[in-house]
Amino acid sequence: DAKTTQPPSMDCAEGRAANLPCNHSTISGNEYVYWYRQIHSQGPQYIIHGLKNNETNEMASLIITEDRKSSTLILPHATLRDTAVYYCIVRGGSSNTGKLIFGQGTTLQVKP
Amino acid sequence: GAGVSQSPSNKVTEKGKDVELRCDPISGHTALYWYRQSLGQGLEFLIYFQGNSAPDKSGLPSDRFSAERTGGSVSTLTIQRTQQEDSAVYLCASSLEGGRVAFFGQGTRLTVV
Numbered sequence: 001d002a003k004t005t006q007p008p009s010m011d012c013a014e015g016r017a018a019n020l021p022c023n024h025s026t027i028s029g030n031e032y033v034y035w036y037r038q039i040h041s042q043g044p045q046y047i048i049h050g051l052k053n054n055e056t057n058e059m060a061s062l063i064i065t066e067d068r069k070s071s072t073l074i075l076p077h078a079t080l081r082d083t084a085v086y087y088c089i090v091r092g093g094s095s096n097t098g099k100l101i102f103g104q105g106t107t108l109q110v111k112p
Numbered sequence: 113g114a115g116v117s118q119s120p121s122n123k124v125t126e127k128g129k130d131v132e133l134r135c136d137p138i139s140g141h142t143a144l145y146w147y148r149q150s151l152g153q154g155l156e157f158l159i160y161f162q163g164n165s166a167p168d169k170s171g172l173p174s175d176r177f178s179a180e181r182t183g184g185s186v187s188t189l190t191i192q193r194t195q196q197e198d199s200a201v202y203l204c205a206s207s208l209e210g211g212r213v214a215f216f217g218q219g220t221r222l223t224v225v
Contacts, residue, residue, distance in 0.1 A: 034213075042218060042219075043116075043203050043205075043217050043218045043219050044155065044203070044205075044216045045216070046213055046214070046215060046216075049213065091211070092211055097143075097160045097162075097167060097168045097211075098160075098207065098209075098212065098214065099145060099157050099160050099168060100145070100155075100157070100205075100214060101157065102147075102154045102155040102156075103154060104154055105154070
């Protein structure tokens with residue numbers, strides 16, 4: 001599975017959009033980009049995933065560049081409860097186990 | 113059930129004892145994963161089940177660790193002769209099949225004293 005690179009930490013003001021970047025320059029054509037988050041002491045929570053088109057759900061939007069080498073997770077109106085570690089994971093391709101390989105993620109701190 | 117259920121939520125054991133951790137996946141999910149997370153660290157993959165078989169055991173750290181799954185449902189992770197470095201949160205996830213969206217339980221916090 002492709003390696004991802006994320007900034008270790010970010011701050012965001014409450015009510016503003018949080019834009020979390022992820023680089024995955026070695027992604028292959030059939031690999032998906034997944035985002036999870038982990039709020040302190042809880043299990044990881046699935047947020048969103050995509051292949052090449054932008055995706056939106058009730059939690060967030062996922063913007064994938066045309067060359068698929070990077071993506072951005074957007075939380076449109078961040079709240080204090082969005083403070084968490086956010087993981088960008090590339091998954092799929094030749095692996096049929098679907099195991100998720102977690103990196104260190106981005107710690108997002110939403111401030112009042 | 114509505115989500116992945118793990119038990120116990122907390123377990124304190126003495127060094128050298130064996131422990132069993134249980135995972136009840138979401139009903140109908142054929143794929144099941146175990147991970148562990150040591151304090152302040154990222155998630156480390158342990159083992160993947162598809163049905164009752166485990167085609168990927170590559171993350172099990174030693175032969176003291178084993179896991180089984182019965183009836184394509186409940187899974188048990190067993191750690192024999194526990195060591196202090198085994199202290200961690202053990203997380204289970206399940207998905208409809210390998211490669212589909214995986215949902216995690218809340219984990220079992222294991223403390224070896």
